[in-house]
Amino acid sequence: MSETLLEVRDLSVEFRSSRGITRAVQNVSWSVAPGETLAILGESGSGKSVSANAVMGLIDSPPGHITSGTAMYGGRDLLQLSGAQRRGINGKSISMIFQDPLAHLNPVYPVGWQIEETLRIHGVSSGEARKRALELLEQVKLPNARQRLGDYPHQFSGGQRQRIMIAMAVALRPDLLIADEPTTALDVTVQARILDLLKELQRESGMGMVLITHDLGVVAQVADRVVVMKDGQVVEGGAVGDVFRRPAHPYTRKLLSAVPGQEPFRHVEQKPEVLVEAKGLVKEYLLASNPFKVGATPTTRALDDVSFKLHAGETLGIVGESGSGKTTLARTLLRLTQPTAGEIAYKGTNVFSLRGRALREFRRKLQVVFQDPTASLNPRMSIHEIVSEPWAIHAGVLPRAEWRAGVEDLLVQVGLKPEHADRYPHQFSGGQRQRIAIARALALQPEIILCDEAVSALDVSVQAQVIALLKELQKKHGLAYIFIAHDLPLVRDFADRVLVMCKGKLVEEGTTEEIFARPKDPYTVELINASPHPDPERLDRHEIA
Amino acid sequence: MNSAVLPGEAARRRPRPTKWAMLALLRRDKFALAAAVFLVVVVLAALVGPPLLGGIGIDMDLMARNAPPFEPDRGFWHILGSDALGRPILARIIIAARPTLLIAAAAVLLSMVVGVLLGLIAGYKGGIVGDVIMRLTDIVMSFPSLLLALVVLYIFGPAITNVIIVLAITRVPVYLRTTRAEVLEIRSRMFVVAAEVTGASVFRTVSRHILPMVVPTIATLMTIEFAFVMLAEASLSFLGLGVQAPDFTWGVMVAEGRSYLATAWWLSFWPGVFIALVTMSLNLLSNWLRIATDPVQRWRLEREVASDE
Numbered sequence: 001m002s003e004t005l006l007e008v009r010d011l012s013v014e015f016r017s018s019r020g021i022t023r024a025v026q027n028v029s030w031s032v033a034p035g036e037t038l039a040i041l042g043e044s045g046s047g048k049s050v051s052a053n054a055v056m057g058l059i060d061s062p063p064g065h066i067t068s069g070t071a072m073y074g075g076r077d078l079l080q081l082s083g084a085q086r087r088g089i090n091g092k093s094i095s096m097i098f099q100d101p102l103a104h105l106n107p108v109y110p111v112g113w114q115i116e117e118t119l120r121i122h123g124v125s126s127g128e129a130r131k132r133a134l135e136l137l138e139q140v141k142l143p144n145a146r147q148r149l150g151d152y153p154h155q156f157s158g159g160q161r162q163r164i165m166i167a168m169a170v171a172l173r174p175d176l177l178i179a180d181e182p183t184t185a186l187d188v189t190v191q192a193r194i195l196d197l198l199k200e201l202q203r204e205s206g207m208g209m210v211l212i213t214h215d216l217g218v219v220a221q222v223a224d225r226v227v228v229m230k231d232g233q234v235v236e237g238g239a240v241g242d243v244f245r246r247p248a249h250p251y252t253r254k255l256l257s258a259v260p261g262q263e264p265f266r267h268v269e270q271k272p273e274v275l276v277e278a279k280g281l282v283k284e285y286l287l288a289s290n291p292f293k294v295g296a297t298p299t300t301r302a303l304d305d306v307s308f309k310l311h312a313g314e315t316l317g318i319v320g321e322s323g324s325g326k327t328t329l330a331r332t333l334l335r336l337t338q339p340t341a342g343e344i345a346y347k348g349t350n351v352f353s354l355r356g357r358a359l360r361e362f363r364r365k366l367q368v369v370f371q372d373p374t375a376s377l378n379p380r381m382s383i384h385e386i387v388s389e390p391w392a393i394h395a396g397v398l399p400r401a402e403w404r405a406g407v408e409d410l411l412v413q414v415g416l417k418p419e420h421a422d423r424y425p426h427q428f429s430g431g432q433r434q435r436i437a438i439a440r441a442l443a444l445q446p447e448i449i450l451c452d453e454a455v456s457a458l459d460v461s462v463q464a465q466v467i468a469l470l471k472e473l474q475k476k477h478g479l480a481y482i483f484i485a486h487d488l489p490l491v492r493d494f495a496d497r498v499l500v501m502c503k504g505k506l507v508e509e510g511t512t513e514e515i516f517a518r519p520k521d522p523y524t525v526e527l528i529n530a531s532p533h534p535d536p537e538r539l540d541r542h543e544i545a
Numbered sequence: 546m547n548s549a550v551l552p553g554e555a556a557r558r559r560p561r562p563t564k565w566a567m568l569a570l571l572r573r574d575k576f577a578l579a580a581a582v583f584l585v586v587v588v589l590a591a592l593v594g595p596p597l598l599g600g601i602g603i604d605m606d607l608m609a610r611n612a613p614p615f616e617p618d619r620g621f622w623h624i625l626g627s628d629a630l631g632r633p634i635l636a637r638i639i640i641a642a643r644p645t646l647l648i649a650a651a652a653v654l655l656s657m658v659v660g661v662l663l664g665l666i667a668g669y670k671g672g673i674v675g676d677v678i679m680r681l682t683d684i685v686m687s688f689p690s691l692l693l694a695l696v697v698l699y700i701f702g703p704a705i706t707n708v709i710i711v712l713a714i715t716r717v718p719v720y721l722r723t724t725r726a727e728v729l730e731i732r733s734r735m736f737v738v739a740a741e742v743t744g745a746s747v748f749r750t751v752s753r754h755i756l757p758m759v760v761p762t763i764a765t766l767m768t769i770e771f772a773f774v775m776l777a778e779a780s781l782s783f784l785g786l787g788v789q790a791p792d793f794t795w796g797v798m799v800a801e802g803r804s805y806l807a808t809a810w811w812l813s814f815w816p817g818v819f820i821a822l823v824t825m826s827l828n829l830l831s832n833w834l835r836i837a838t839d840p841v842q843r844w845r846l847e848r849e850v851a852s853d854e
Contacts, residue, residue: 389740
């Protein structure tokens with residue numbers, strides 16, 4: 001394409017603080033043409049959002065300083081605009097959508113009003129704005145748009161909120177839409193629909209699109225061209241097909257090989273010993289009801305007759321989208337909530353009848369690694385205190401004199417250094433923090449580790465490292481994992497057996513190969529198809545179909 | 546991994562700071578250091594001042610009635626002026642420091658201990674116990690605190706211990722509600738759940754994971770309450786139900802100077818300045834303490850140390 005809409009050239013941004021200068025991006029150049037989708041791909045800390053923020057004038061200064069570069073749009077340099085000129089362009093010609101739509105919608109106004117406001121600010125009359133707002137909501141395929149204009153943001157699901165954000169962003173028919181991780185917080189099936197919607201809007205209006213993402217699957221699915229960023233620099237750029245088929249830079253190759261879902265299915269002989277058996281688990285929650293109404297309080301079933309077995313030494317994957325009940329299942333397994341009906345047996349005894357010593361023994365044998373390692377480590381405790389805490393709780397496992405050596409040994413096992421014991425959680429990266437959480441889980445030599453979305457918050461390459469660590473520890477200690485995830489390719493690589501959950505029910509159960517190669521339930525099929533795949537070949541087939 | 550971009554490379558290798566390291570951290574914060582020095586001086590004056598002063602500050606000198614400040618001819622003690630009976634204000638401030646600080650500190654500590662304890666129970670256990678605690682708090686809060694104090698002190702007599710207890714009771718809800726709100730939020734954090742899942746006892750979960758997160762807020766609250774309690778005690782004394790003559794406090798001095806505000810402002814001004822200075826010093830110190838005990842924030846104080854290495 002000869003024509004360019006926006007051209008960013010040699011952009012450098014640095015953040016100055018008393019601790020020194022951080023060069024967020026250095027000499028970054030990219031451009032986007034009308035009707036084209038450019039993906040900026042990078043892991044966290046790569047500076048992928050910074051250049052787009054600079055274009056939108058969203059860099060706070062100080063501490064941010066744009067030290068070099070231009071962003072030419074319609075013959076003007078966007079980096080040199082005054083506040084008034086900026087307001088004329090932002091929203092009207094270039095608009096932006098963000099990862100978390102709930103944070104960017106005002107909770108106290110109806111969504112219809114908020115869309116109208118966008119229009120009114122730019123000089124559309126009130127009546128006209130109302131009509132356009134409805135049209136827009138219909139355009140982004142919000143169900144029952146007419147009735148829902150007066151609803152508030154919290155009354156919509158995550159995917160619907162993102163649709164509303166998109167409606168606001170395209171309200172003034174911009175030339176360029178910048179989407180910063182627009183689908184990261186969404187379920188795969190919802191993600192697929194939102195990406196389809198963006199593509200469709202683009203086809204209709206011919207706008208250019210800049211998609212900032214960490215997900216190679218998303219890039220393969222929607223982008224025409226891609227620039228790969230690492231440590232603030234563009235390491236590679238080109239047409240998506242070329243980059244994915246023949247990655248030139250070692251970092252791109254590493255990213256592509258780290259994508260889960262490429263390995264052969266695991267075949268592990270099942271041991272006969274059953275560690276955990278869940279029978280007919282039901283968990284009901286009371287819904288808010290009208291206190292003046294006679295009759296039973298309405299309830300919702302978060303778990304609906306869930307039964308399964310966990311054998312010694314196996315990895316059981318539990319997959320489902322948000323609201324499928326997988327978190328409730330995890331909480332019930334951990335004995336954090338009481339099920340309404342059904343029971344969980346650990347080696348034949350119902351865990352809800354355990355008291356005192358027996359309960360502590362059960363707690364010792366079942367450990368957990370949570371999704372967000374930042375939240376699951378006490379920020380005021382040193383790594384030594386965190387990892388040794390299980391020994392303080394379970395007296396007699398390890399004498400106090402050996403804690404120091406024990407902690408150091410665990411840290412080495414999870415790939416950290418012994419001297420890390422004296423540091424605090426905030427001094428580590430996300431992947432390192434998750435390793436610390438794993439070290440804590442290992443301290444009591446458990447039989448089962450429950451991983452609740454344990455790698456979902458991590459970058460692809462870090463994800464691969466943590467999964468490799470979990471596999472290695474499994475081999476060494478004969479651990480059984482319950483691996484709860486929404487990311488199917490990850491489960492495909494790691495699990496021996498898979499349970500698929502939907503709306504509190506177990507819809508399918510089988511070995512990983514059965515689930516992925518021969519799925520029976522229509523929901524499983526939808527889930528597998530919606531999962532973006534970083535393979536342009538597959539994409540081509542998808543588009544033909 | 547990407548250790549180069551993390552803050553305070555040199556500082557992070559240091560384990561939990563010892564007493565000496567904490568003192569070094571105090572030196573880094575000039576304001577906090579000045580505040581600490583001021584508080585030490587005030588406390589020392591309160592401890593050793595009155596016996597050393599002897600009759601100065603108590604004996605009347607009718608020649609110096611309402612003498613204005615900064616007249617060196619009258620002698621050092623009259624530097625801040627004299628009160629309506631010609632007694633030097635500086636000396637009286639030193640004499641009043643002991644009862645003032647004693648009452649305020651005792652009342653603040655008592656209400657803090659009771660409030661935080663009940664707040665932890667109400668926040669962590671909840672249920673019926675929590676509800677009962679909260680409704681009792683509501684009752685104390687909705688009852689005018691001065692009226693409550695008047696009734697209690699009228700019945701039991703205006704002794705210093707009674708004043709402390711009454712002031713403490715009326716301030717308990719502040720700590721209770723703050724603590725409860727923080728606990729409700731912290732107890733649902735993942736690291737607390739992680740401890741519970743590991744099998745930690747309630748005592749351990751609360752003391753190791755929840756309480757340390759609440760302490761900074763409570764410390765800041767205490768410094769603000771300190772000033773409030775000093776003034777509340779002054780109101781009670783003004784009404785004749787607080788500290789009884791011949792004892793007096795800074796609050797009493799402020800109250801006594803009220804009738805001379807138009808002609809001799811220094812009577813109320815200087816004790817008021819001391820109330821403000823003590824409160825501000827405590828506030829600065831608690832702010833420093835909050836940063837110094839928070840591993841995430843500590844680098845702000847360690848920065849200069851790190852650059853020396």
